[in-house]
Amino acid sequence: MTEGTLQRRLVYGTGRAVSFCGIMxxxxxxxTCAGEFTSAEASAAxxxxxxxxxxxxxxxxxxxxxxxxxxxxREGENQTTPTQFWVEPPATxxxxxxxxxxYQLNGExxxxxxxxxxxxxxxxxxxxxxxxxxxxxxxxxxxRSHAYRVDGPIDETTSKKKRNRSTLDDNKTQSCxxxxxxxxxxxxxxxxxxxxxxxxxxxxxxxxxYANGAWPQQFDGTSDxxxxxxxxxxxxxxxxxxxxxxxYDHLPTFNDNTIADVVMLMLxxxxxxxxxxxxxxxxxxxxxxxxAQMPEPQPAWAQQYDSDMHxxxxxxxxxxxxxxxxxxxxxxxxxxxxxRTGD
Numbered sequence: 453m454t455e456g457t458l459q460r461r462l463v464y465g466t467g468r469a470v471s472f473c474g475i476m477x478x479x480x481x482x483x484t485c486a487g488e489f490t491s492a493e494a495s496a497a498x499x500x501x502x503x504x505x506x507x508x509x510x511x512x513x514x515x516x517x518x519x520x521x522x523x524x525x526r527e528g529e530n531q532t533t534p535t536q537f538w539v540e541p542p543a544t545x546x547x548x549x550x551x552x553x554x555y556q557l558n559g560e561x562x563x564x565x566x567x568x569x570x571x572x573x574x575x576x577x578x579x580x581x582x583x584x585x586x587x588x589x590x591x592x593x594x595x596r597s598h599a600y601r602v603d604g605p606i607d608e609t610t611s612k613k614k615r616n617r618s619t620l621d622d623n624k625t626q627s628c629x630x631x632x633x634x635x636x637x638x639x640x641x642x643x644x645x646x647x648x649x650x651x652x653x654x655x656x657x658x659x660x661x662y663a664n665g666a667w668p669q670q671f672d673g674t675s676d677x678x679x680x681x682x683x684x685x686x687x688x689x690x691x692x693x694x695x696x697x698x699x700y701d702h703l704p705t706f707n708d709n710t711i712a713d714v715v716m717l718m719l720x721x722x723x724x725x726x727x728x729x730x731x732x733x734x735x736x737x738x739x740x741x742x743x744a745q746m747p748e749p750q751p752a753w754a755q756q757y758d759s760d761m762h763x764x765x766x767x768x769x770x771x772x773x774x775x776x777x778x779x780x781x782x783x784x785x786x787x788x789x790x791x792r793t794g795d
Contacts, residue, residue: 498554502566505547511537512590513573514544528587535591537573539584544574545627552635568643571635574628575649576602581673582656583618583625601652617701618656619670626713629653630720637724654721657714658733665740666704666757667714680704683761685744685754691772692765700766704740705756706778707766711737712785719792731793738789741782752779 489497509519514537516528525531528538537544548570555563577588580599589595599606599616606614618625632650641647660671662680705711715734722731744753744761754763755775763772789795 495558495560499560499562502551502554502563506566506569510569510573511535512576513569514538514577514588514590515547515570516543516587530587532587533591533594535594536587536589537577539574539577539586539588539624539628540622541627544570544588545631548574549627549631549634552631552638556638564638567635568639568646571632571646574632575645576600578602578628578649578653579616579618580606581616581618581671582653582660583620583671584628585615585617585619586624601649617670617672619701620667620710620714621669622708623713625653625657626717629657630717633717633721633724651725654718654725654727654730657718658729661733661736662704662740664704664743664761665736665738666744667711667737668702669705669707669710669756670701675702680757680759682739682743685746685757685761685763687746688760688762688772695768695771696765697768698765700756700764700770703756703758703764703766704744705766706744706753706775706782707755707770709778709781711741712781715785715789719788734789735793735795738786738793738795741786741789746774750774752776753782754778 505515508523509515511526511534516526516532516536516538518527519525526534526536528536528543529540532538539545548567551563551567551570554560555567573588573590574584576590577584578601579585580601589598595603597613597615599614606616620626629650632646632653636643636647636650639646656671656673657667660673660675660677661667663678664680664682666680668675715737718730718734718737721727722734741753744757745751746753746763752774754773755770755778756764756766758764763774765771
């Protein structure tokens with residue numbers, strides 16, 4: 453099969469499933485589809501779709517982006533093996549969130565079962581560092597190279613041999629915790645493993661937050677949180693025109709809405725659990741946002757900053773620069789922080 457054919461035949465995509473099920477859910481509550489579907493027809497279609505995805509598409513309760521028509525090929529952002537599932541939306545946490553929302557709309561027990569099944573998959577993929585990475589392994593042998601929490605603690609002799617870097621890039625860890633937290637609340641905080649996984653992940657994010665209020669793109673729990681002290685952002689005396697090829701995953705970063713996604717998670721967590729630490733964490737991030745605003749003549753925001761609070765390199769196509777996309781999301785986030793805190 454050629455690559456082009458594969459792309460054409462990757463028809464069972466989770467993004468499409470989310471869209472389809474969203475339409476069916478709208479029909480259930482009568483907001484769309486007037487004259488096209490009855491509520492009973494929409495409910496039946498939703499059940500068929502969910503059953504198909506659970507029995508034919510899921511990998512131990514987790515999902516990728518797409519699967520071929522014959523179910524033989526699977527993809528996340530990259531190709532996955534038959535024993536892997538993906539975390540980055542629109543994969544596993546997005547599908548789980550859809551199941552949960554559908555359950556909240558019509559109360560069908562099978563939808564709650566589907567949400568719990570997806571949550572269990574994510575819990576099995578949570579790392580010792582507190583978050584998630586892509587892809588997640590379900591094969592017992594392949595799992596040995598990852599520091600998954602449910603597989604037991606890691607000691608000093610094995611920690612460096614296991615993958616334990618959680619990522620906040622592209623809403624990976626944030627979306628997992630948001631879904632799990634909402635399911636925790638829906639189940640009245642009675643599922644012990646679910647509740648513990650959420651609080652462990654949220655507390656890890658509090659612990660790895662830098663002194664200046666930012667978060668890195670990735671973390672393994674070993675970084676010095678004081679390595680990025682509070683400073684006002686400034687322009688450097690000169691701009692580097694050569695890609696240095698250095699690590700960037702530890703830098704305070706707005707790229708791909710990283711900090712915005714964490715802040716929104718922390719605000720919801722504060723409301724859900726009544727824990728003032730989470731609200732304080734969100735407000736601390738707000739202080740970083742103010743400090744990260746560049747001075748004139750371009751008083752906006754960069755994608756990432758170094759320890760001197762200068763815009764700096766990430767990948768080769770992400771040079772030190774003001775970023776229009778990230779600046780827009782930062783402004784929206786500041787408005788939301790004001791709305792929620794009154795500051």
